[in-house]
Amino acid sequence: MRSMQPRSVPSSPSSARPEAVRTIGTSATCPWQNVRTMLRKVGLRPTRQRMELGWILFSKGDRHLTAEMLFEEASKARVPVSLATVYNTLNQFTEVGLLRQVAVDGSKTYFDTNVSEHHHFFLEGENALMDIPSAKVMVTDMPAALEGYEIDRVEVVVRLKRKA
Numbered sequence: 001m002r003s004m005q006p007r008s009v010p011s012s013p014s015s016a017r018p019e020a021v022r023t024i025g026t027s028a029t030c031p032w033q034n035v036r037t038m039l040r041k042v043g044l045r046p047t048r049q050r051m052e053l054g055w056i057l058f059s060k061g062d063r064h065l066t067a068e069m070l071f072e073e074a075s076k077a078r079v080p081v082s083l084a085t086v087y088n089t090l091n092q093f094t095e096v097g098l099l100r101q102v103a104v105d106g107s108k109t110y111f112d113t114n115v116s117e118h119h120h121f122f123l124e125g126e127n128a129l130m131d132i133p134s135a136k137v138m139v140t141d142m143p144a145a146l147e148g149y150e151i152d153r154v155e156v157v158v159r160l161k162r163k164a
Contacts (some may be wrong), residue, residue, distance in 0.1 A: 042096040053089045056074045062114040064129040119156040
């Protein structure tokens with residue numbers, strides 16, 4: 001494995017993301033309209049709740065959020081949604097490729113607005129996820145997929161803890 005350095009994620013969009021996502025926060029047009037266009041391009045109806053949650057998610061560049069974190073941000077922004085609606089919306093956005101789900105352990109799942117190929121550092125005790133460029137992680141000697149299956153992707157989460 002090569003050495004890995006954490007990378008700060010630029011707020012500029014990734015070229016691997018759907019065109020609709022790449023326009024959020026970068027276009028001279030109305031950002032609200034950008035969210036509507038993004039949702040329509042992936043076949044989701046732009047409901048008020050999807051629009052508001054999409055704006056909160058995608059207007060701040062690449063980031064990692066749990067459902068609870070998004071719910072808290074929505075509450076602070078006075079967006080009237082339930083935690084169940086936040087979970088449903090995050091799962092819908094993930095299914096259509098607008099988000100990437102990153103499980104760090106059995107009870108904590110993050111949603112990543114950067115859907116390009118990359119890996120993560122998880123900072124234990126801080127509950128923070130940081131991107132690692134995929135070129136910095138080399139996975140070799142992959143096992144053969146089970147019969148009737150193919151490998152979809154490999155995700156690496158490197159868990160870090162502060163030195164004592």
